[in-house]
Amino acid sequence: MxxxxxxxxxxxxxxxxxxxxxxxxxxxxxxxxxxxxxxxxxxxxxxxxxxxxxxxxxxxxxxxxxxxxxxxxxxxxxxxxxxxxxxxxxxxxxxxxxxxxxxxxxxxxxxxxxxxxxxxxxxxxxxxxxxxxxxxxxxxxxxxxxxxxxxxxxxxxxxxxxxxxxxxxxxxxxxNFWRGAFTAKSVVHEFVVSGASADLDGPRLLADTQRICEAQIAFWHGRRKPAFERYVFLLNAVDDGYGGLEHRNSTALICARRDLPRTGRPVNTDAYQTLLGLISHEYFHTWNVKRLKPAEFAPYNYTQENYTQLLWFFEGFTSYYDDQFLLRTGLIDAKTYVRLLAKTINQVQATPGRHSYSVAQASFDAWTRYYRPDENTANATVSYYTKGSLVGLCLDLTLRQCPTDGKQVPSLDGVMQRLWQLQRPIQEVDIVQALQDEAPGGPPAWTAAHSWADLLKTWVHGTDELPLKSLLSAAGVTWVSKPAALAQRLGVRLSDAGGNLKVQAVMRHSVAESAGLSAADELIALDGWRLRKNDDLALWHNEQRAQALLICRDQALLTLTVPALVPANPAMGPKGASGEIIALALTENLDASTAQRRQQWLKG
Missing domain, CATH: 2.60.40.3650 (Immunoglobulin-like)
Structure with missing residues (x-):
């Protein structure tokens, strides 16, 4: 009974x-x-x-x-x-x-x-x-x-x-909401959209989501059926918004209404791909953090912070795989995928905090730093989402360079599946063991790490730059650097809303910092020329000489000196944000081994 x-x-x-x-x-x-x-x-x-x-x-x-x-x-x-x-x-x-x-x-x-x-x-x-x-x-x-x-x-x-x-x-x-459904690998998936326009292209949204779900179920379970029998997507379409939160057999999502596909209208490709990436991210969490979770979350303590140093794995690796599954399912092509990788790299490179704060520390302090951003956040931490995803990328490409037993090329996929087979909450030592089991010979000699634990110590607990350029080159991706926009090279983040050019943040070890700029300063004029928007700054800035900058701080007018950028367009100091923008492209005319490695990586 x-x-x-x-x-x-x-x-x-x-x-x-x-x-x-x-x-x-x-x-x-x-x-x-x-x-x-x-x-x-x-x-x-x-x-x-x-x-x-x-x-x-x-x-x-x-x-x-x-x-x-x-x-x-x-x-x-x-x-x-x-x-x-x-x-x-x-x-x-x-x-x-x-x-x-x-x-x-x-x-x-x-x-x-x-x-x-x-x-x-x-x-x-x-x-x-x-x-x-x-x-x-x-x-x-x-x-x-x-x-x-x-x-x-x-x-x-x-x-x-x-x-x-x-x-x-x-x-x-x-x-009152739109509702649709599909079945993926014997699991009924319901999709609810609140706030959508009447011409929502529901069939396309369902079909694209179904491809993601089928691929991810196969990733975790192979041909076996997952433990859950039903899954629900709850999407709220608003004028402007973006975000998601994972749950054990559902997810809550927010997107801009204009980003949804609409019947008879051309889709905003980039925006729709971003939405699909969000769907992919939250669905991957069904396994990675909801079932395969850090030991510190078993069980949750709802009365206080639950600290873990593993968000670089649970959020970062999920961020690595979200776009990977768009690629694997054909929802984006390889050129688009490497463009998205470049976007992530540039986000990390623009964060001076990466030089002083490890991604493990950032995970632990998410409660006080990442989720409480202010004008100094970029200097005080690094995102465990973005840098964590790049750690995942580096591990994946490094594993694929390891010797194979002739049966299967080592990969991050194999590591994730080994961890899933544990069927219990995990610690970092379990990740190390999974890496060891996937590639028993240890990391390649060029990493200078004697073990996978040593490699994580460097990449996860250290603050050195990740070897992205060399790893991507070995995977058939060309790395091209070009000067960043002027504001980034100066080391300042600006807003020109309302016709006033205001400082939002100043990067450590930057030209803007050395000039004495602070958050909330209003930029009035450069060399006597009025500044109202970002373009004005580039119009009147001269990289070859120092210039007088008139600012307003707390209703007082002050004159600062902006030093010359010599040589032209340099990257900032070794501990600042990068003064460069990275572009990635698929390398042409590859040798056979590199072409095979790239194909295996991009096909999953």
Missing amino acids: KTAPMIDYRIEVGSAHAHRFLVTLRVAQPQTRQRLSLPVWIPGSYLVREFAKHLSPLSAQQGQRTLEVQQLDKSSWVVDCTGKGALTVTYEVYAFDTSVRAAFLDSRRGFFNGTSVFLQAEGFEGQPHSLKITGLPKGWSVATGLTSVKVNALGLGDYEAPDYDSLVDHPVELG
Whole structure:
């Protein structure tokens, strides 16, 4: 006989115009002092977000008796219960966060992650949890990856989860939305799009997504069927936005409405490819971080930061594979792929922080640096997404240079599959072992590393430049350097919104820093010529001599001296951002061995 859930939730629209969900929690057999808490973060987004700030005061009852709720800290409460009666707690949640991380509600659409709305009944986290979705505006539907128990045609009704962790790992979309479906490797995939125009080319979106899903399932499982039987894409199309958050059998996505394919209209190729890359990235997370996860995340601690040095692997390698699967499925060609690689390389090269902060440190400090960017972020850290993806690229190309046993060329694919076969949370030592098993002879001699552990120490825990140019050359890709735009060569990031040219950030060890520029400075004139937009700076700048720069800082006018750039167009100092832009191209007239290596790499 099936056990009735100990923990029941009901969620309904309290007031759509006021952006408030009404939530009821019922604990069938509460503890004498029943603690309740709300997560302070959501897995996949490494920042303490303080979701409890959106909760109204809690009301609690046991039978007909009203109980006092005592708040213990910013996100936890306790209720003193007596007898065996069920505890019922009600509260409202203010929901006006348009991102994929929290909750949103207005008269047209609703969305929520469980971490934002469902209090955790401590002591019962491992018990079955049920959810009733009800009280929605007329005509609204429900889309979620949760297991349905008894729902109507619109999806309203009862859902269940085996435990709290599973409950909050299934986002829910509410409203009037476009819905389509396809089957990939015997798994039903549902695609929901909210906010799309009426001419959305749904069939193309489904067909392209299906190719990605089939390729990734085959990557992880071969011919075997994956453990999940259903997957849901929840895409919110807005005027301007981009992002995604992975879950165990679903993902929440945001894109600009204009980036979607539309029937009878030409597609914005670059923008649509970016959307497909996002879909590929979040779907790859179904395995890499949701099932194959760092040991520090097993289990999640929802009350505080969960630190790991492995985001370079879980986010970085996922970033490496997202565009790889667009290439492998024919959604982009090889020329486009190497162009995307060049974009990633240039993003890293423009970050001075890479010289002082390793990608392992960046992973650990994501909570305070990456997710809390300011004018100094580029100097203080490096992205574990972009540099992590380049570490993945370097490992893949290095493995492919290792001796083979004549059966299969070593590759990063093989490393990922070896890790997947462990079927447990992993540590860095497991990655090292997988590399060793994939290429027992160790790294090639040119790396100067005696073992794979030594190589990771250099590339992941060190701050030396990655050997990208030589590895890509050996894989049949030509590396071309050219001078960057003037602002990058000066080491300054500018905004010309509103007709005022303002400094957003100044790079360490740069010309701009030596000149004395600071974030928030407004550039007024160069050598007496008015500056209003980026183009004006290039128009009046003279690289061969020092120039007077008039700025406004806190309403005071100051004159600084911009030194000459001699020789012309130099890269910045060894610890600054690069003054060059990298372009990649497929090398022509390759020798047979290089051509074979490139083909194997680009075909996966």
